[in-house]
Amino acid sequence: MTKAELRHKIRKLKADYSEEFPKWSEAICRKVINHPLWQENNTVLLYHALADEPQLATLLQHALNEGKLVLLPVVEYDHLILRRYEGVSSLCEGAFHIMEPIGEMFPRERYDEIGLVIVPGMAFDRDGHRLGRGKGYYDKLLPMLPNAKKWGICFPFQLFDSIPFESHDVLMDCVLCVV
Secondary structure: OOOOHHHHHHHHHHHHHHHHHHHHHHHHHHHHHHHHHHHOOOOOOOOOOOOOOOOOOOHHHHHHHHHOEEEEEEOOOOOEEEEEOOOHHEEEEHHHHHHEOOEEOOOOHHHOOOOOOEOOOOEEEEOOOOEEOOOOHHHHHHHOOOOOOOEEEEEEEHHOOOOOOOOOOOOOOOEEEOO
């Protein structure tokens, strides 16, 4: 199956399982919150979810309550920059209708402070390969985060034994799923 065919298949499955998203999203957030790596990292890069992705509202709020420095990606031309997230009121609609923070930009010279990155995807496999939406934003960003553990998170139907990948695709250190 090609990347395009797999994306098409996942879109159909997302429509079939959309009623399960809130329950699965909450379970994923709890898995992250209870993991020691989450607890020991003070600077984390999360994302503000699209409607068909694992929702991170619980995780975002928990991180703020714990006093973590929370960063979210912002689309700028053909790459991602990072901005500080300070709560729902600090968001505005950005590229691709993704809610993005308007807070302080996080400088590239501090990217080595990021200890954990939670990454969405269309599909993942058990070896840590990730299939994104096709623009390559995360494949450009992730290599710039030398100390960050990269965690893909997904719904059960998005986890495969094997998916197509290319040499420039960045591997996840871990894939968290509800299963």
